Amino acid sequence: MPTSVSAKHHPHDDAPDTADSFRRLADLPPGPERDTLRGRIVEAWLPMAHRLAGRFRSRGESFDDLRQVAALGLVKAVDRYDPARGNAFESYAVPTITGEIKRHFRDHMWTLHVPRRVQDLRNRVRFASQDLAQTIPGRRPTVAEIAEHANMSEEDVLVGLEALESFTALSLDAELPGSEDGYSLADALGSADPALDTVVDRESVRPRLAALPERERAILYMRFFGDMTQSRIAEQLGISQMHVSRLISRCCGRLREQIMRDAAA
Known part of the structure; x- marks a missing residue:
């Protein structure tokens, strides 16, 4: 055969x-x-x-x-x-x-993973836009026109239009449109605020500070928030600088121990 x-x-x-x-x-x-x-x-x-x-x-x-x-x-x-x-x-x-x-x-x-539904919406919007471009030359079809032509909701059309611009990722080093001085997307991005790192610490220590005796709380406030030297604090309270130093060390150690214990609980 x-x-x-x-x-x-x-x-x-x-x-x-x-x-x-x-x-x-x-x-x-x-x-x-x-x-x-x-x-x-x-x-x-x-x-x-x-x-x-x-x-x-x-x-x-x-x-x-x-x-x-x-x-x-x-x-x-x-x-x-x-x-x-x-x-x-x-x-x-x-x-x-x-x-x-x-x-x-x-x-x-796709540079990033995009749900299949969004990819399908992108394709439907793209094909509808191409069809409409033959009948309405000179301008882009509106969202409503695309929705009617493709039998889609306007919300889905907007998702598809956004996906049309998301097939590839833009480099952070790419120069922004209209920029004449080499201004890139990376230059427009913000950076982390270093103060954010202290937010959790401050919120953790706040109730423990409030529970300290009034004199110890006042000493810590003058030292760390008023930026006063130990000598000035001692002079203002009528005690020795050595006593101020011991109080500060003892308070800080106690606060640290309590906060670590709270974190482990």
């Missing part, structure tokens, strides 16, 4: 007539003969797979990678196609290959 792919072609050169080959493939048991026939069928349909990949070549992915993805989709289509259903292989292979390419973009080309 011959195993070559039929030489008869459809009107398009990349759509060969492999109906007989598929029927033989379905009847063959696993083995070298079946693998050879399967490979010849795949090879016969590769031009069509490459043509489908060409439709996506302007979307930022290399054409060689797209051809490989399309070939993978073709192999899946060949393995899953059932000639007994009576449908032409091309009608099954085209959506299978196209779907494989779209999955590749969805899974590998």
Whole structure:
């Protein structure tokens, strides 16, 4: 029994007539003969797979990678196609290959992970915008026009429009539009306020400070909030500087111990 792919072609050169080959493939048991026939069928349909990949070549992915993805989709289509259903292989292979390419973009080309629903909204908005651009030249379609054309809510259109600008990330070193002095996005970003690091500490110590005896609380306030020296504090309270030093050390040690104990509780 011959195993070559039929030489008869459809009107398009990349759509060969492999109906007989598929029927033989379905009847063959696993083995070298079946693998050879399967490979010849795949090879016969590769031009069509490459043509489908060409439709996506302007979307930022290399054409060689797209051809490989399309070939993978073709192999899946060949393995899953059932000639007994009576449908032409091309009608099954085209959506299978196209779907494989779209999955590749969805899974590998987005800089950040974007939910599939948002990606679908993006595609619907993009196609609707392209259609409307043919009928309303000179301006962009409005949100309401896109929503009506694509049978979407205006909220979903806004999500899709935002996703249109989110396929790739902008470098922080990129110069901002309209900037003439090299002003970049990084220059517009804020930085962490060092004072924020002390917020938790201050809030933790506040109730413990309030519980100190009045004189000790006053000494700590004058030293750490009034920025007074120990000598001035001693002079103001009528005690020795050594006594002030001991009180400060004792209070700070007690506060530290209490706060650490609270944190561990």
